[in-house]
Amino acid sequence: MKFSEEIKRRRTFGIISHPDAGKTTLTEKLLLFGGAIQEAGAVKSNKIKKGATSDFMEIERQRGISVATSVLAFEYQGIKINILDTPGHKDFAEDTFRTLTAVDSVIVVIDVAKGVEEQTEKLVSVCRMRNIPMIVFINKLDREGKDAFELLDEVEQKLGLKVTPLSFPIGMGYDFKGIYNIWEKNINLFSGDSRKNIEETIEVSDLSSPELTTLIGDTAADTLREEIELVEGIYPSFDKELYQKGDLQPVFFGSALNNFGVRELLDCFVSIAPTPRAKESDIRVVQPDEKDFTGFVFKIHANMDPKHRDRLAFIKIVSGTFERNVPYLHTRHNKKLKFSSPNAFFAEKKEIVDISYPGDIVGLHDTGNFKIGDTLTTGEKLNYKGIPSFSPEHFRYINNADPLKSKQLAKGIDQLMDEGVAQLFTLELNGRKVIGTVGALQYEVIQYRLEHEYGAKCTYENLNVHKACWVEVEDESNDEFKDFKRVKSKFLAKDKQGQLVFLADSSFSLQMTQQKYPSIIFHFTSEF
Numbered sequence: 001m002k003f004s005e006e007i008k009r010r011r012t013f014g015i016i017s018h019p020d021a022g023k024t025t026l027t028e029k030l031l032l033f034g035g036a037i038q039e040a041g042a043v044k045s046n047k048i049k050k051g052a053t054s055d056f057m058e059i060e061r062q063r064g065i066s067v068a069t070s071v072l073a074f075e076y077q078g079i080k081i082n083i084l085d086t087p088g089h090k091d092f093a094e095d096t097f098r099t100l101t102a103v104d105s106v107i108v109v110i111d112v113a114k115g116v117e118e119q120t121e122k123l124v125s126v127c128r129m130r131n132i133p134m135i136v137f138i139n140k141l142d143r144e145g146k147d148a149f150e151l152l153d154e155v156e157q158k159l160g161l162k163v164t165p166l167s168f169p170i171g172m173g174y175d176f177k178g179i180y181n182i183w184e185k186n187i188n189l190f191s192g193d194s195r196k197n198i199e200e201t202i203e204v205s206d207l208s209s210p211e212l213t214t215l216i217g218d219t220a221a222d223t224l225r226e227e228i229e230l231v232e233g234i235y236p237s238f239d240k241e242l243y244q245k246g247d248l249q250p251v252f253f254g255s256a257l258n259n260f261g262v263r264e265l266l267d268c269f270v271s272i273a274p275t276p277r278a279k280e281s282d283i284r285v286v287q288p289d290e291k292d293f294t295g296f297v298f299k300i301h302a303n304m305d306p307k308h309r310d311r312l313a314f315i316k317i318v319s320g321t322f323e324r325n326v327p328y329l330h331t332r333h334n335k336k337l338k339f340s341s342p343n344a345f346f347a348e349k350k351e352i353v354d355i356s357y358p359g360d361i362v363g364l365h366d367t368g369n370f371k372i373g374d375t376l377t378t379g380e381k382l383n384y385k386g387i388p389s390f391s392p393e394h395f396r397y398i399n400n401a402d403p404l405k406s407k408q409l410a411k412g413i414d415q416l417m418d419e420g421v422a423q424l425f426t427l428e429l430n431g432r433k434v435i436g437t438v439g440a441l442q443y444e445v446i447q448y449r450l451e452h453e454y455g456a457k458c459t460y461e462n463l464n465v466h467k468a469c470w471v472e473v474e475d476e477s478n479d480e481f482k483d484f485k486r487v488k489s490k491f492l493a494k495d496k497q498g499q500l501v502f503l504a505d506s507s508f509s510l511q512m513t514q515q516k517y518p519s520i521i522f523h524f525t526s527e528f
Contacts, residue, residue: 007275007276009080011079013082015086015107016096016123022140031072100123106133107137124161138254141261162249164250165253178216190258207228208225281375282382288359294382296376297373297375311366312363318384391469394436397434397461397462409456411454423437423468429489466506468504484513502522
């Protein structure tokens with residue numbers, strides 16, 4: 001197959017939502033339709049032995065939440081689909097923001113009863129900033145929830161999207177009869193039998209035909225006719241170009257747990273979703289069909305396999321082909337590296353691949369060469385932009401609980417911080433280590449993983465810090481900067497890259513410091 005055709009058959013997307021809206025369940029069902037797994041697992045109950053394929057870390061199985069972004073790939077109708085299932089919990093939002101730099105489009109999952117929630121708003125605003133095309137999937141229709149029109153209004157107002165429904169529910173909760181597919185003009189009847197893997201659809205090209213009444217009854221048929229007329233009157237008709245520009249968002253209804261409405265979503269996705277997109281680097285915009293390889297690291301995962309201390313760097317291929325055993329330039333270190341066993345993923349199952357194309361995600365075994373945001377190329381010196389570290393909101397001292405294991409603790413902290421789970425700051429004054437995270441749940445994850453993966457125990461001590469700001473100064477020898485370093489010495493630390501960070505203890509003291517030292521610039525993300 002030619003290079004250009006390989007690019008055209010790639011679709012790489014992320015699934016985002018508030019916790020519990022059903023992302024992981026939807027991911028599982030998409031895999032089921034792709035024939036990648038025989039029986040889909042749900043995240044919910046601990047009684048069922050079968051867990052979800054995309055939740056492979058021990059801690060995820062215990063809590064029933066997704067902690068790390070997982071990468072899954074499958075083939076469907078000759079199209080190669082790469083899914084990135086992101087954590088919904090806000091404490092892991094940083095992982096999700098980074099993942100959004102590696103996707104070409106997004107599916108937003110919304111719970112029919114809860115509507116648009118706060119985490120969804122944050123993630124969607126990031127997608128809108130980057131003009132990522134979005135499809136909305138309204139989930140859990142087999143439960144009682146909000147009215148379909150009310151939900152569509154909420155999506156438009158709270159998320160600032162312009163929507164067009166491509167399917168529409170017939171009833172909801174107890175009266176849920178099925179879905180009318182506006183995109184393909186057919187009806188999918190809901191039997192409520194989740195054992196049936198894939199429901200049959202019945203083609204209804206004309207809604208005024210008496211056939212509709214025999215299928216769903218008089219009242220439901222009349223309501224559906226009125227509602228579809230309304231939909232056609234209010235909402236713009238679907239336009240692929242507007243959707244790919246990020247200006248129009250198609251909406252689907254369904255119930256992922258009951259496998260309902262998922263095939264419609266997948267069929268439409270395959271035909272409208274964008275192929276791999278161009279990406280901006282620090283010197284130029286790189287097109288996917290260039291023959292020279294470029295790619296960037298958007299995630300690092302330590303200890304995918306607890307038996308081997310391996311680290312994997314996840315690379316999104318932007319242009320050209322990535323081949324095994326070919327040396328590529330690591331632009332930050334300016335040295336060439338070669339990889340003998342690049343992996344393609346299926347949750348924790350990995351296969352070695354000889355050649356990968358733009359849009360694919362490859363896992364490279366890493367001995368500590370990579371950081372998040374690193375760029376690999378065939379030889380050109382360029383760096384991809386846009387993978388920042390955010391200013392943490394929680395701070396704690398980390399102490400060693402077992403003096404004999406200080407080496408393991410140091411190694412564990414080092415590797416987990418490279419992974420971007422949290423950020424490490426070392427105080428200038430006494431060299432004490434401070435861990436800053438976006439969410440409090442991260443501390444438990446760090447403690448758990450240090451103990452189970454590195455055999456090191458740690459304890460935490462609270463530290464009163466309001467925000468960490470990266471310090472930028474034009475001239476380090478000026479008196480103002482020297483005075484700042486003297487007065488604020490006990491609030492200064494270095495991050496892992498050795499950049500100077502000011503740990504402000506309150507928003508008031510941050511304001512006062514900014515006023516007192518006008519020549520110093522304080523940043524809330526590390527990328528400046």
